Amino acid sequence: MKYHSIFLLCLTMATTFTQAQIYVADKCKISFFSQAKLENIDATNTITKPVFNAANGNFAIKASQTAFNFKSALMQEHYNENYIESEKYPFATFTGKINETVNYSSTTAQNITMTGTLDMHGVNLPRTIEGTLIAKDGKIILESKFDVKLSDYKIKVPSLYIEKIAEVVQVTFYTELVPAKK
Amino acid sequence: MNSQNSDDLLKMVDQKPAKEITTATFKTTRLINFHTIEVLGKRSLDFRISHRFGDMNQGVYQAWGIDGGANIRLGLEYSHDGRFMFGIGRTSINKIVDGFLKYRLLRQDNANMPISITLFSGAYHTFERTYVNSVKYYEFPSDRLSFCNQIMIARKFNSRFSLQITGAMVHVNLVPNITDKNDCYIVGAVARYKFTKRQAITIEYGYRLNNYSNTPYYNSFGVGYDIETGGHVFQVHFTNSTGLTEDQYFMYSQSNWSNWGIRLGFNISRVFTLQKRNYDN
Numbered sequence: 001m002k003y004h005s006i007f008l009l010c011l012t013m014a015t016t017f018t019q020a021q022i023y024v025a026d027k028c029k030i031s032f033f034s035q036a037k038l039e040n041i042d043a044t045n046t047i048t049k050p051v052f053n054a055a056n057g058n059f060a061i062k063a064s065q066t067a068f069n070f071k072s073a074l075m076q077e078h079y080n081e082n083y084i085e086s087e088k089y090p091f092a093t094f095t096g097k098i099n100e101t102v103n104y105s106s107t108t109a110q111n112i113t114m115t116g117t118l119d120m121h122g123v124n125l126p127r128t129i130e131g132t133l134i135a136k137d138g139k140i141i142l143e144s145k146f147d148v149k150l151s152d153y154k155i156k157v158p159s160l161y162i163e164k165i166a167e168v169v170q171v172t173f174y175t176e177l178v179p180a181k182k
Numbered sequence: 183m184n185s186q187n188s189d190d191l192l193k194m195v196d197q198k199p200a201k202e203i204t205t206a207t208f209k210t211t212r213l214i215n216f217h218t219i220e221v222l223g224k225r226s227l228d229f230r231i232s233h234r235f236g237d238m239n240q241g242v243y244q245a246w247g248i249d250g251g252a253n254i255r256l257g258l259e260y261s262h263d264g265r266f267m268f269g270i271g272r273t274s275i276n277k278i279v280d281g282f283l284k285y286r287l288l289r290q291d292n293a294n295m296p297i298s299i300t301l302f303s304g305a306y307h308t309f310e311r312t313y314v315n316s317v318k319y320y321e322f323p324s325d326r327l328s329f330c331n332q333i334m335i336a337r338k339f340n341s342r343f344s345l346q347i348t349g350a351m352v353h354v355n356l357v358p359n360i361t362d363k364n365d366c367y368i369v370g371a372v373a374r375y376k377f378t379k380r381q382a383i384t385i386e387y388g389y390r391l392n393n394y395s396n397t398p399y400y401n402s403f404g405v406g407y408d409i410e411t412g413g414h415v416f417q418v419h420f421t422n423s424t425g426l427t428e429d430q431y432f433m434y435s436q437s438n439w440s441n442w443g444i445r446l447g448f449n450i451s452r453v454f455t456l457q458k459r460n461y462d463n
Binding site: 022024039049050051052053056058059060061062064066071072073074075076077078080081082087093095097158 | 187189190191192194195200202205206222223224225226264341379380410411412453455457
């Protein structure tokens with residue numbers, strides 16, 4: 001009985017220790033921008049919550065395509081219906097790992113690269129994304145700007161389209177991560 | 183214990199697809215003539231041009247109706263919240279100015295709501311001259327008015343196929359003949375089939391339930407083709423109705439398909455968004 005409790009105590013401690021390495025997003029903002037002839041296209045998603053493991057630098061995010069808010073309701077409809085086909089491919093995911101050794105005791109911004117897979121519109125592609133990491137007040141802030149080429153993800157822009165859409169979309173990513181509770 | 187790789191993390195962020203409202207049951211607020219359950223998006227202004235040529239059975243001399251008997255409606259329609267919309271329009275034949283209100287009562291979603299319901303109410307006022315050849319046509323100002331109320335029930339079965347049932351009631355204050363009745367009840371069906379991401383074929387039919395006139399009028403029937411190019415939607419179609427407002431096409435379609443009493447028509451819709459930004463809430 002006594003051993004049992006000690007074992008349980010150890011287990012609880014071990015779990016606590018592991019959990020402390022896991023960070024979840026407190027705030028997260030993913031937006032993308034594309035230059036177009038008539039109206040620029042930009043959309044923002046603020047409800048997605050990524051997860052980060054500080055112990056080994058692994059990172060995962062799963063963003064619902066329908067959670068992207070556009071300035072124009074019609075554009076949002078076109079995004080979901082005609083381009084990204086949200087009914088068929090409802091999520092964009094990225095799973096990756098930080099290549100560098102991160103110093104979590106430093107509060108200055110550190111340049112990092114993350115290698116992993118970006119999966120959307122049914123296409124899985126390996127990517128290395130550059131960004132910065134700031135560890136401050138028990139929080140980890142990750143920031144990144146990267147490009148997505150539409151043809152890489154089999155997203156077609158029809159030629160008769162009046163609103164000519166740029167082939168490359170700029171994605172901006174920002175998240176504030178806090179230690180996971182429990 | 184620290185060996186969690188990114189795939190394990192992905193399981194942590196895994197989420198069930200949330201309840202989502204079905205969008206784009208139809209491409210625009212109209213199918214051909216008939217209203218669909220669609221309401222414009224938030225802060226969207228829609229400028230619509232609807233044009234119908236003359237009857238095709240006028241033959242080659244009239245270029246199958248392209249030369250004569252055209253009817254055009256110019257409309258301006260707006261929605262602030264994406265649920266309630268209103269519009270005004272001017273139609274050339276009968277010099278009608280119309281105004282309507284439309285409200286999404288229920289919206290289909292992927293959880294437990296299988297259908298969408300939209301309510302419609304419209305009023306029509308003719309600006310024809312009071313006297314034609316010294317015969318007084320409009321005794322009272324109210325004689326110029328007609329009304330239409332509709333309930334529209336639709337379901338988007340999949341990304342390609344949508345079906346709508348419309349129940350409509352039209353009231354005309356002044357009818358053409360003394361034996362005519364003022365009210366007409368209509369049951370309509372509207373369907374669209376998208377064969378590519380941006381192109382669809384459409385069909386609409388309105389069956390009149392009561393006998394309101396001795397003059398032969400016909401049920402409105404149209405087939406069309408939709409193509410969408412960004413902010414524009416082009417709709418090209420054939421219909422036996424000349425009228426572009428509910429009081430006209432539901433009740434007073436004077437020609438029919440059996441003797442080519444149909445016309446070529448098109449609708450162009452251009453949507454503008456009157457909003458600077460949306461995500462700052």
